[in-house]
Amino acid sequence: MPSEGEKEISPAYVASNSTWTTSSHSSGPDEKRRSALLPDCSKTEPLQSNRCASIESLDPSAPPAAIEEIQPIANDDDPVPEGGVTAWLQVLGSWVIAVNTWGIVNSYGVFQTYYERELLSSRSASDLSWVGSLQAALLMVIGAIAGPAYDAGYFREMLWAGLFLVLLGQFMTSLCTTYWQVLLAQGICIGIGCGLVFLPSAAILSQYFHKRRSFVLGIASTGSPIASAVFPILLGKLIPKIGFGWATRVLAFVMLALSVIPVLFMRLRRKPAPGQVRSLIDKSALRDVPFLLCMVGVFLAFLTIYVGFFYIQSYAIYFDIATVDFSPYLVTFLGVGSIVGRIIPNYLADKVGTLNVLLLSALISGVLCFAWIGIRSLGGLIAFGVLYGASSGAVVSVTPSATVSLTPNLAVVGTRMGMLFFSTGISVVVGPPIAGAIVGTNGAAGWVGAIAYSGAGLFLGGLVLLAARFVLFQQDRNWRA
Structure with missing residues (x-):
């Protein structure tokens, strides 16, 4: 029997049909x-x-x-109810999960700077980037399992397991003293936990909203930039006063308190029919050219999208643009810009099409990265942080909506999200370390190369998404998708 607030879909309801005529x-x-x-x-x-x-x-x-x-x-x-207390509680729960997942991932720049200068100063920037990259990659890659599991009705089980691993990893990070310990606790444990909860928390909103789906996804995703604006300041203030260990534990206790909200209120509205076998791959997607092009475009964009988040602090310190004390605020400016980038573009996506907003955001992000190459002033770097935070935030937050819009059968939306997230996770795990290797010990030339690499990935991704847009137009003669 489904729990309160959930409705079971009969086999007749779940059955799919590719013909849309009466x-x-x-x-x-x-x-x-x-x-x-x-x-x-x-x-x-x-x-x-x-x-x-x-x-x-x-x-x-x-x-x-x-x-x-x-x-x-x-x-x-x-x-779909399109609102009501229960529906908006799902949005609140999804917002909290965004805080505890992408909020932590996007705040890794603060940890990386501390590791480079204090705890793990003997390790290279590329080595340290693997921790943040692995965290973000597992968040994506685990989606290949979490998506079909969500479609099969295991939302609550993944919610409990994922939040437990995220909190466990955060508390264990506070005890770490060596590189391999940080890699296991912060990279792997938190990464797996994030992967189990993030995709289902985004997918569940499609059960409660349709007409405003992109908009509410944007609202929920603001948890990430708000966290990435607050967490760096919190850590920057606490580490000098109480030490890295207790500063990290304070952050973990904040996350623990917030986790009560999704645990209490988030529920599936509809359960799948019993006995359905779920595959890790939606075979129809392999023949869907627009969806495949979207996967390639998002792969390229996410290959380099986090270079700015991971390296803006180190860049500012290297070129004497900002002091060590002020540099964490640059990550905060990225987060502030991302808040705007997750609300306005998602609102527009419901009006003009998710794929259109996604490709434009990727192209703008690439152009901004190329502009970053010439910035040597604090004001310019702050402006870049706000603008890049907005455009890159749109890329991250609109991607799930674009996946839904390219999925004709919503019974497999979790599976398609998992496929896209898996491929994206591969790009996230290798992208920032490549940038770190380019920086290396090459001085200013290394920084120029790494930033140009970041811009190239985003711009090429935008061009591939534009190709997907043209193919989709050829199929349905409709620019809005």
Whole structure:
């Protein structure tokens, strides 16, 4: 039996159909009753069509009870509630998870600077980048498992396990004294925990919102930049006063208190039909050219998108642009810009299309990175941080919405997200260390090369996403997607 607040989807409801047209049946009393009960599928948009496709797959001679079985949700025109206390509590829970996952990942620049100067000063910048990269990569790669598990109804199990691992890793990081300990606790333990909870926390919002899906995803994702604005300042103030260990534990206790919210309130609204076998790969995606191009474009963009977050502090210190005490605030400026970049672009995405906003954000991010090469003043670096935070924040936050918009059958949306996140995770794990290797001991030339590499990945990713946009237009003659 589903728990309170959840509704079980019958096999008839989950059944998929690739034809979006309405079947014609003979007239009669039963057919008139059927017409009164069923929505007008001729006016249904592709992403709202799962219900209509399921209706059309029913035997016309089925008794009325079979029709009522496919209506576990009330509204004929839109089965999604689009609001209400329960729906907005899911957004709040997703916001907290963004704080505890991407918020920590995006704050790694503060840890990297401390490791370089104090705790692990004998290790190279490239070695230390592997910790943050592994953390971000596992967040993505674990999505290949978390996506199908979410589709199969294991949301609560992943929520508990993921939050436990994130908190365990954060507390263990406070006790670390060697590189391999940091790699295990901060890189692997936190990374796996983040991967188990982040994708499901984003996917669940599609059960509560449709028309404003991108917008609410944007609101939920603001947890990440807010955390990346607050956490660096918190750590920067606490480390000199109480030491690295207790400063990290204070952060862990804050995360523990916040974790109560998703544990108490987040619930699946609909459960899949029992007995369904979930695959790690949606085979239909392998024949979907726009989706495949989107995967390639996002892979290239995420290859270099975190170079700025990981290295802006070290860059400012190397060129004497900012003091060691002020440098953590540069990560904060990135976070402040990202807050704007996760709300406004996602609002626009619901109006003009998610893929359009995603490709434009990637192109702008690439151009900003090229502009970063010539910045040697504090004011210029702050301006870059705010602008790049906004554009890169849009790339990160719009990507899940774009994946949903390119998934005709929402029953496999978690699986497709997992496929995209897995490929993206590979790029995230190798991207920043490559930048660190380019910087190396090459002085100013190394910094120019690393930043140019960052801009190239984002700009090329934007061009591939533009190609996906053109292919999609050729298929449906519609620029909005």
